[in-house]
Amino acid sequence: MLRNACVGLLLLGVASTAAAQTFPSRPVRLIAPFPAGGGVDIVARQLAQKLTEKWGEQVVVDNRTGATGIIGTELAARATPDGHTLIMGNVATHAVNASLYKKLPYDPVKDFAPITLVARVPEVLVVHPSLAATSVKELIALAAKKSGALTVGSAGYGSPPHLASELFQLLAKVQFVHVPYKGSSPALIDLIGGQINVYFSNILSAVPHVKNGRLRALGVTSVERSQVLAEVPTIAEAGVPKYEEYNWYGMLAPRGVPAPVLSKIHTDVVAALRAPDMEQGLIKDGAEVIANTPQQFAAFMRSEIDKYANVVKQRGMSAQ
Numbered sequence: 001m002l003r004n005a006c007v008g009l010l011l012l013g014v015a016s017t018a019a020a021q022t023f024p025s026r027p028v029r030l031i032a033p034f035p036a037g038g039g040v041d042i043v044a045r046q047l048a049q050k051l052t053e054k055w056g057e058q059v060v061v062d063n064r065t066g067a068t069g070i071i072g073t074e075l076a077a078r079a080t081p082d083g084h085t086l087i088m089g090n091v092a093t094h095a096v097n098a099s100l101y102k103k104l105p106y107d108p109v110k111d112f113a114p115i116t117l118v119a120r121v122p123e124v125l126v127v128h129p130s131l132a133a134t135s136v137k138e139l140i141a142l143a144a145k146k147s148g149a150l151t152v153g154s155a156g157y158g159s160p161p162h163l164a165s166e167l168f169q170l171l172a173k174v175q176f177v178h179v180p181y182k183g184s185s186p187a188l189i190d191l192i193g194g195q196i197n198v199y200f201s202n203i204l205s206a207v208p209h210v211k212n213g214r215l216r217a218l219g220v221t222s223v224e225r226s227q228v229l230a231e232v233p234t235i236a237e238a239g240v241p242k243y244e245e246y247n248w249y250g251m252l253a254p255r256g257v258p259a260p261v262l263s264k265i266h267t268d269v270v271a272a273l274r275a276p277d278m279e280q281g282l283i284k285d286g287a288e289v290i291a292n293t294p295q296q297f298a299a300f301m302r303s304e305i306d307k308y309a310n311v312v313k314q315r316g317m318s319a320q
Helices: 002-022 039-055 070-077 092-100 136-146 160-172 184-192 203-211 259-274 276-284 294-315
Strands: 028-032 059-063 085-090 112-127 151-154 177-180 198-202 216-220 246-254
Touching: 002 259, 028 039, 028 070, 039 059, 039 085, 039 112, 039 203, 039 246, 039 259, 039 276, 070 085, 070 092, 070 246, 085 092, 085 112, 092 160, 092 294, 112 136, 112 160, 112 203, 112 259, 112 294, 136 216, 151 160, 151 184, 160 177, 160 198, 160 294, 184 198, 184 203, 198 203, 203 216, 246 259, 246 294, 259 276
Parallel strands: 028 059, 028 085, 151 177, 151 198
Antiparallel strands: 085 246, 112 198, 112 216, 112 246
């Protein structure tokens, strides 16, 4: 029996190694659980192009949107664990949702194998140009004067823009009317159209609209100023001390993918991220490329889950 067990383990190891050598054997689906045009989608498509070139198989970005990323993330968690289905998760899907939803249909830790933290991106506080506020302090004064009349959009309840606005309201002691959307793109469209007043946008999505004057940037959520919006102060230096907020993107696979396959995916994803054209492209868009190990990403994700559990509790937030 012992001999048979050892032979079985040996054969399993050989099979896993062989699977890694032939991976991918067909097109790979990269689930982006948010709408096209948002930060998750932008990063996923850039990475998919690089991996398609590397693997010789098409890496197809599949936008499965809804419920703050829950629909697409659950789909990824239930996929066959062979490496041919991956997901570009973010701070909402794999941190905030864990405490925001009492009955989350997936476990961000137990149901997934972390591959790498792809990038970290600050957000930017943007307003419609018609709003009578050209600075963070003027926005705070206007919000205090209008007391609950200003609207702030989000990419959905519990999304990074929502958490960024909740933290802003907590620290600045102001109150906005929250208007949730099904993703960042619809929120940006309505902000540009003047249907809402304020939005905390991913920098990757907002920069083109700020540059062409359709939106006004008042502050970035990072500790230091962004290279792509160097003229825009941080929210902390503009009048809200200790304010800091980031969105992040990470690639994960369903739990159960053979270790050699995961190792190959990690190696190739990191190489793609470190390719000069892609790395500089993301930096140009305001992102900070991370490309760490699965173990580092797992530890980071656990710390983010704890961090946002505290924010959710303090703000009394919950979702069904």
